[in-house]
Amino acid sequence: MASRSSSFEPEFIEPVGWEQLFRDGWRSTYFLENVRITNDTAIFDGGFCDHCKWPIGNRTKDRLKVEWGSWAHGIRSFAAVAHHTMRIPTASERLLNVFTARERESFEARPVEIVPSPESASMSLSRDNSFPRSPANRSNPKAGIVASAVGGM
Amino acid sequence: MSNAKVLGYGPQVVSRNAIEPDAGLFFLGGPGKFCLCFSADRWQAVKATLRGAEITSSSIAIIEPGEREESPELRPY
Numbered sequence: 001m002a003s004r005s006s007s008f009e010p011e012f013i014e015p016v017g018w019e020q021l022f023r024d025g026w027r028s029t030y031f032l033e034n035v036r037i038t039n040d041t042a043i044f045d046g047g048f049c050d051h052c053k054w055p056i057g058n059r060t061k062d063r064l065k066v067e068w069g070s071w072a073h074g075i076r077s078f079a080a081v082a083h084h085t086m087r088i089p090t091a092s093e094r095l096l097n098v099f100t101a102r103e104r105e106s107f108e109a110r111p112v113e114i115v116p117s118p119e120s121a122s123m124s125l126s127r128d129n130s131f132p133r134s135p136a137n138r139s140n141p142k143a144g145i146v147a148s149a150v151g152g153m
Numbered sequence: 154m155s156n157a158k159v160l161g162y163g164p165q166v167v168s169r170n171a172i173e174p175d176a177g178l179f180f181l182g183g184p185g186k187f188c189l190c191f192s193a194d195r196w197q198a199v200k201a202t203l204r205g206a207e208i209t210s211s212s213i214a215i216i217e218p219g220e221r222e223e224s225p226e227l228r229p230y
Binding site: 018021022024025026027028029030079085086087089094095097098099100102103106107 | 159160165166167177178179180181184185186187188189190191192193196198199202203209210211212213214215216
């Protein structure tokens with residue numbers, strides 16, 4: 001694939017004498033953090049600890065609700081961060097579709113509800129190259145068109 | 154995560170036996186910090202499919218199990 005000029009993939013300077021460690025070509029990619037969870041008290045049995053801010057108990061069946069604001073423009077894959085502690089990976093259906101069936105078996109994906117932020121309520125969620133692009137999302141911004149992965153990690 | 158003089162600061166280091174044979178991806182890290190790792194061919198496929206998604210990536214060092222030292226003694230840096 002021809003790389004686009006907008007992609008940022010810094011050249012990695014392999015340590016001289018240790019090139020063999022990188023010859024397999026494994027790559028790691030990151031989840032950005034620019035989404036907000038709006039129902040964080042409902043997503044774990046015991047809520048969150050007031051002191052350490054980490055979740056208590058198991059993940060409930062409640063859908064993760066993430067706020068989608070202007071700050072998220074251009075984001076394609078990211079992690080929702082709860083209380084600045086636990087990160088919950090969220091991804092577009094487009095990204096999920098990249099995974100093979102076997103890869104999908106290694107984690108559990110659940111639908112996510114998108115909640116437009118108050119300051120961006122009038123912003124079209126599907127404009128330009130913004131993510132996500134689901135046609136359903138144009139008429140219903142609360143359509144569950146992203147998913148969070150839990151388990152298998 | 155390497156913080157040694159040999160590999161410099163930052164490169165992620167994974168023991169080969171921690172990766173399932175023929176795996177195309179795996180998650181690396183824990184609930185507070187993690188990343189998604191792709192094999193070379195899967196990464197090319199992801200980039201081709203998500204053309205223009207502006208996802209960045211970095212190289213991972215793969216070491217053999219015998220190269221991993223459990224509970225190493227502290228050494229002068």
